[in-house]
Every structure is written in C-alpha cells, then in structure tokens.
Amino acid sequence: MMEKLVIEAGRSEAHYWRDLWRFRELFGFLAWRDILVRYKQTAIGVAWAVIRPLLTILIGAGIFGGLAQLPSDGVPYAVLVCAGTLPWYFFSSALSESANSLVGNANLISKIYFPRMILPASAVVVAFVDFAISLVILGGLMLWYGVMPSWRLLTLPLFILLGFVAAMGPGLLFTALNVKYRDFRYIIPFVVQFGLFISPVFYSTTAIQERFGDTGRVIVALNPMVGIIDGFRWAICGTTDIHWPSFALSTGLSVLLLVLGVWYFRRTEKTFADVI
Amino acid sequence: MAEPIIRVENLGKCYRIHHETRERYTALRDVITNKAKAFWRGANREPRTANADEDFWALKDVSFEVKQGEVVGIIGRNGAGKSTLLKILSRITEPTKGRITLNGRVASLLEVGTGFHPELTGRENIFLNGAILGMTKAEIRSKFDEIVAFAEVEKFLDTPVKRYSSGMYVRLAFAVAAHLEPEVLIIDEVLAVGDTAFQNKCLGKMQSVSKSGRTVLFVSHNISSLQTLCDRGVVLNAGQVAFDGSIGDAIREYSKSVNKADASYCSSGKHETPSVLKMEILSLLPGGVHVSGSRFTLRVIIASPVPVKNGCVSIQIVNQSGAPVLHLRPYDHGVFFGDAAGCSTLECMIEDCWLNVGSYSLTTYVSDPPGGQLYERLSGICPFSVTVEHSPAMFGWRPEACCYVAPEKWVSLKVES
8 A cells, every 4th residue: 555645845735634634543542651650650640639629629618608608509518619620620630731731741742743642632631531430529529518419410521621722722731832932831820720629629600609709700700710610510519500601611612722722823833753 | 666765855854042041941021021122222223133043954855765665774863853853754843944754654763762751650651652653552452462472571571661771771772663664664773772782682683674665763872773774875965865866875965064174073062960061182183184003192071960889881893894993982991070060081092003004083981880771872073084004015905894993913924945
C-alpha cells in the first residue's frame, strides 16, 4: 500500500483533521502514559484523586454552609458543594495540565510529527479520569444524606461533555500562548485560584439571585463554569430549575472560547517546533 | 517503476533571526517593554535603530530525488542545513518554499529514546515509544519479543527505565527504533550510542534494513559508517546541494569543503550544556600546516554553564578518508573540565607528532564520565594539513599510503654469501 504525501508551505491544513484521526492511537498512548505516571511513586496512589476534592468539599461545606449559613436550595450543603467542587476540579486540573502540555513535551514536538492538538486533548482526558474516580465522593455523600437521584441524573453526561468543551477552549489557547510567552505558566495558577471563588463552587447561584436579582445572576454567568455547575446541581440535587439566560450565556461563552482556542492553536501550531 | 519515493523540489526554509532577544522564547514582559521603548523613541523623534530581524535561509533551492531502495547519506558541516532538511522531511516543521512528494510511509529517528518516560517500565516504554515512532499497537505487540531480545533487557522489563544504566536505556531505545518498518527511514546520527559491540550490532541491523529494499536517508558525521551503509551521498553546504553522486565522491567533496574552512574552531551562540567554546592547534605553521615529526600543541576551551564532576573531553585526529588516526584522552592523565561553572582551558602537547602527509581534521566529544551524558560531538573542525620536511628523493609521500608514520632507522646488513 503506497500512500502519497505532499509537503508544501501551508499544505498541512488540508489533511489536518484526517491526521488527527490517524494518530488516534498515539493519542490513546499519551493519555495512558500520563495516567500511569500521574500517581507513580506515591504511597496512596489514586486515592489522591478522591482526597483532594473531598477535603475541599468538607472545608467549603463547613465554612459556607456551617459558619456563613448560606442557603442550600433544600439539599444538604455538602451535596451542594460536592456538585460544584467535582466539575470545578475537573475544569481546573484539565486547564492547568493542558496549558502545560506543549511545553512539558517539548522534546516530542521538536523530534516527531503528529497533530499537536493531541497533547492538550490527552491532558484533558487524564483530568477526566481523575474526575470519574472522584464521582465516588458524590455517590457516598448522596447515600449518607439519603438524597434520591431522579431521572435528571441521566443528563449528567451532557454536562460533563460541556465541561470538556469549557476546559478544552482555554486549555488550547493557554498552551499555545505558553509556547511563545512563558508568562502564561504564572498566570494559570492565579486564574485557577481566582476562579474557585468567582465560580459558584461553595455557594449556589440562587443565593446570588436572591441578593442581586436576575441581572446579578446573568453577570455571574459570564464565566463558563457557571452553566456547568448549575447543570450539575440541576441533575444531581434536582431542586432548582435551570436559569436559562445565564445557562445560555455561559454555554455560549464556552463554545466561543473553544472556537477561539482551536483557531489560535491551529494558526500557531506550525511554528511550535521552531520556537519551543 | 520510475516514480521516485522521495522527490524534493526547490525546497527552502527561512528562519527569522531576532538579534535583540537572546532567549529562546519571548516573554510577554519583553514584548511590552519593547513596545514601550519603541513608543518612547517615536515620541522623541529619535532615529529608529535598523530592523533587528534578519532572514536566514537554512535551506535554499534544494532539489533531489531518491529512488525506492536507495540508501542515501546526507553529508555536510555543522550548520549546513542537514537537520533542517530532516525536520522538514519528517514534517516537524514546514518548508517556506518548494515541495516534497513522499510515496510511502516515513518514519524518522532524529534521536533515540524520544518520548521515553523515566517513570515508566521498560515494557510500557516499548509500547509508548513504538506508538510515538508511528507503529500501531498490533505491530508493536508482534515485534515485542524481538525488541526485547535485541535490547538484551529481559530481566528488567518491569523496572522503571530511570533505574536503567545508560547503556541499557540506549539499547532499548535503539531496539524499538530498529524494528520500525516504514518504506522510508530517516536517521540522524543515532549510531553514536552504546559500546562498540552494540554499535556494531546497530550497524549490522541498519545494513540488513537497507538490504531489505527499504529506502534510508542517513545523516551522520561518521564517515566510516556512511561509507559502509550508503551507496549515494548528497553533500549540503550552506543550505544548498553542493554535490550529489556516489558516496565515495561525496565524501571526497565533503573533505575538500571541510579543509577550506577556518583553521580554528570558535562556537557561536549560547551554551546551555557543556560544549567546546574554542579549539585551536597552536603549533601550526602559517597556512595551517603541520610538519610531520615536529611538536604538536592543541588548546581547547570548554564552556560549562554548570559544574560537571570529572567532565571528559576527547579529541580524535581524523584523516581525509574519515578514519581516526589518533585519539587524545586527557582523562587518562587526570585532566578534566568543569570543576566550577565557566570556562576550562586544557592543553595537550605531543613532543614529536608523526602523521602521514594529507589533510586532517578534529572530532571532539564532550561528555560526563562513562555512564553519563554525551553533551557535544563536533567533527570536521580545525582542518590542517601535514607535510614532510625534506622532499623525498625518489617516491613521493602519498596520503593513502598509510595512516601511521614513525621515525625510522634503517641499516643495510652485509649480504651473507
């Protein structure tokens, strides 16, 4: 079987998406590598994927539910916080891992050809595996508090998919920028830290609505995570309805960021090997 | 079947060099300060400094064709554009001009062990590295036992490779690479690894690869391995094809271009790892001539950004057909570089250095003590020629007559009757 390949300036555009499919096995291997390596030489291994969000949930529920006595939409506060913390952890680790994925694999980029998008994408998959493991906490808390899931739980994969979209967009953007401007590795931890508080992780968006009205809730939704966390709470707790204007805004923003990320990534990709 | 497997037409690659920035990557900080500076200059109506960007053509109008089953050596001095050509062929970077048509699957080996992860075990790394080099999972599985046997690491398959000795590591890495089966294989100086026995094994493997009808592009400074493996040579000089023909002629052409070069070596650019800053043969007469039998002194300055414990440098004197004639080993004399970060100057003196007439150059290796890393390998530097003091009475001296010359004493004994 002979395959013909023409290399020309500007030609790579033509077979990019086909190549992405062709290199799916490499994509699998890279994700597998990162998953294997993630908890190598740690004493408790994959338990970290549970312990980190669990501690955050306990602290968040303790301070915001116990001390500050914020409203909890009629579910135990810990469950409310859990439905916010898990997607947040997924988003934040996917973002920081994918933002570092190109620079962290500089040797691969300068020695081997493959569609570079594989690297940030496999970093997001690794974060997803952690997320899937941490769902144990959610199950545990729901059992403990006797929260019965409804049919809405079946829609959860949809919101997880939305989480992928939300993490992938900025991830692509940051990782491409990081290749050229290494400043971005200092910005990302800050974004993640800041994002924890502006996203409704420890409080519910209905609490915002009560205090600042509809406008307040929409302004808060200028954050892609709001739609996802609201969606998670809607599917898991099943007490409040989705606030459509803010959900649409935040989802639209996620999609826009993804388009922007893919566009910028594709535009700068050709020069990665030369500048990294 | 006239269609060549690789056709390169008018290939060009242009890099933009920034003279201002010294760092490899830009920081946003610098972009902002530069913009501010430019603004300030504009406000003060000062003349703008000349544009700091300069175009550098690493490759220019390169054209050649390779037929199915040919083993082609790409030869050229450091910076002649060999690596750029390979990078474009293996699609790591895009050409600026021209086009390449490839009629077959290409795999490139620009470095052995690319993508090895130290935390993973040998078994896991075989799969990972195979996938990175372009093998499918099924292919790797079917070759797995062969790879393990070739690398001789059966006992350590489930040990993380970070605990491997450097020899085992390199063997495993090469073994994976050697079992690739693409139609076109691109190799960049991977033979400079392992001990002699393993190097010979690699060479043998490569020979069998090329015998099996596979097309191979081979880049190396090692003229003797080029000679054994290749049947055709393409000489690159300053980004252009200087010669294309049989490997023997190509090597001769290459040696000529090497000998025209500067007689001392000075490295340019930054030193991120220990490397030779300057290399000079002090004893040469004007015109870069050494008189056989006279004193030979050599000075090498090594820049090391970090201290290296017992840093080793060694220097080979290589003759025009590429064979090393003399190997200078300062570490055997307790002379190392890099006790502290900075420059170390080493000097070597050979009281009476008997070399045959001809042209020579030096090859240097800068490395850790055995088992460590090879930091830099330079070849074809400091070219010089050797003459004899007294012109011979009868037969002339010829470069190819021998490698080794000694001060001879002859007596004629009486013929027994």
